Amino acid sequence: MTTRPAEHIPFVNTEKDCQLLSQHFSDSTVARLSFENYQKVKTQLPQNMGVWIDPGFDVLDRIADGAEPDTGQVALFGSAQSIKSVASGDVSNKRVVEEMVRSVLNKVKAERSAWISIPQLALVEDSARNKINRLLAQTTRTWAAEQGYRGKLILPIVVTHQRQINKKTDRDPKVKQAKACYELAGANGFWLVESSLYDQDGAGTFDTVRFPALVRFHQEINAVIPTEAISIGGPYWGLNLVLWAKGLIRFPAIGLGNSFQYHIPGGHLQQGSARVALGPLKRLAVMSSELKQWLTDSLAVVPTGDAAHATFQQILRNFDRLQSQESRTQIARFYKDWFDRIAATPAPGRALALYQDFSSAYVLGKGLPELPATEKTARRPERVAQQLMMTCL
Numbered sequence: 001m002t003t004r005p006a007e008h009i010p011f012v013n014t015e016k017d018c019q020l021l022s023q024h025f026s027d028s029t030v031a032r033l034s035f036e037n038y039q040k041v042k043t044q045l046p047q048n049m050g051v052w053i054d055p056g057f058d059v060l061d062r063i064a065d066g067a068e069p070d071t072g073q074v075a076l077f078g079s080a081q082s083i084k085s086v087a088s089g090d091v092s093n094k095r096v097v098e099e100m101v102r103s104v105l106n107k108v109k110a111e112r113s114a115w116i117s118i119p120q121l122a123l124v125e126d127s128a129r130n131k132i133n134r135l136l137a138q139t140t141r142t143w144a145a146e147q148g149y150r151g152k153l154i155l156p157i158v159v160t161h162q163r164q165i166n167k168k169t170d171r172d173p174k175v176k177q178a179k180a181c182y183e184l185a186g187a188n189g190f191w192l193v194e195s196s197l198y199d200q201d202g203a204g205t206f207d208t209v210r211f212p213a214l215v216r217f218h219q220e221i222n223a224v225i226p227t228e229a230i231s232i233g234g235p236y237w238g239l240n241l242v243l244w245a246k247g248l249i250r251f252p253a254i255g256l257g258n259s260f261q262y263h264i265p266g267g268h269l270q271q272g273s274a275r276v277a278l279g280p281l282k283r284l285a286v287m288s289s290e291l292k293q294w295l296t297d298s299l300a301v302v303p304t305g306d307a308a309h310a311t312f313q314q315i316l317r318n319f320d321r322l323q324s325q326e327s328r329t330q331i332a333r334f335y336k337d338w339f340d341r342i343a344a345t346p347a348p349g350r351a352l353a354l355y356q357d358f359s360s361a362y363v364l365g366k367g368l369p370e371l372p373a374t375e376k377t378a379r380r381p382e383r384v385a386q387q388l389m390m391t392c393l
Contacts, residue, residue, distance in 0.1 A: 018044035050114035060087035137185035189230025202378025245350035257328030277334035280308035290372035358389035
């Protein structure tokens with residue numbers, strides 16, 4: 001009996017990601033990697049899994065802001081002069097754009113990628129990149145026809161600031177542009193992500209403005225894109241699951257024990273603190289001596305017969321080992337179990353099942369002490385679940 005592939009799409013960046021992919025997410029339809037990272041870890045990927053490669057054109061967002069192309073970018077995209085020209089949105093020299101697209105996509109195709117991201121620059125607040133993105137889309141279609149590419153072409157829609165989509169008057173031109181690029185490229189699907197959104201922050205505007213606006217953006221994109229299109233959202237921690245459970249995307253993009261936010265490539269990311277999944281609360285927390293004390297205090301509040309008591313007790317018992325080396329494995333295991341449980345619910349009932357998950361977490365969290373100050377605006381244990389809960393229905 002053949003196991004049906006799961007609907008999640010892990011975003012893979014490192015060798016550790018490959019290990020967690022093999023251990024916990026080997027039933028994924030495809031794994032998504034940037035071309036740069038694929039070159040580093042391709043021998044570590046599961047042999048039988050499809051690969052979605054993104055050439056990383058959104059790195060040009062940083063170059064448009066004045067950053068110099070590094071040697072890796074020049075090697076992939078061409079001369080520094082050509083890179084700066086495309087990054088600026090210049091369409092006066094079509095030959096430069098077409099040569100760059102063909103060169104990059106030929107390199108990606110050579111890796112036998114099942115899916116390829118259509119070259120696109122990330123969104124900005126005005127229409128400055130509309131012409132260059134339409135040209136990139138059209139050139140991709142021409143390339144695919146010339147090369148006989150039979151894989152899937154995925155249109156990236158990368159939002160870089162909430163102002164771009166919070167109001168309908170801002171979203172409408174973005175929807176129109178997405179439809180145009182989708183059709184020009186002959187795309188098979190789209191991937192939509194809000195790169196400035198970390199949905200565990202607990203900010204006061206999440207459940208009143210940002211989450212609803214992103215949901216509406218997905219609804220509006222879906223209204224102009226063919227219903228059979230591959231649709232992907234995220235990575236986030238929980239909002240990707242909400243979008244999936246509500247039927248607004250087919251595939252939630254996910255992190256592998258970390259990276260529950262999309263970062264435009266080319267930046268310098270600081271090493272994050274070790275975190276642990278507080279499963280009963282459907283959230284993460286930074287591991288520290290203060291969190292260890294919080295677990296002790298919470299165990300005094302949660303009844304011993306409650307499943308949350310056993311979970312917190314297990315985390316506390318293994319705290320030092322988790323903090324030093326196994327926190328990502330613990331998070332990945334929890335996330336996979338969580339996803340599979342919701343996926344086992346028939347599709348029409350998933351939004352309600354996820355709502356009930358968050359509702360239970362909210363009720364539990366309301367009775368617990370505040371988390372340590374490292375959680376900032378999400379110190380209340382129920383905060384993350386509360387905001388995601390309100391977006392489910």
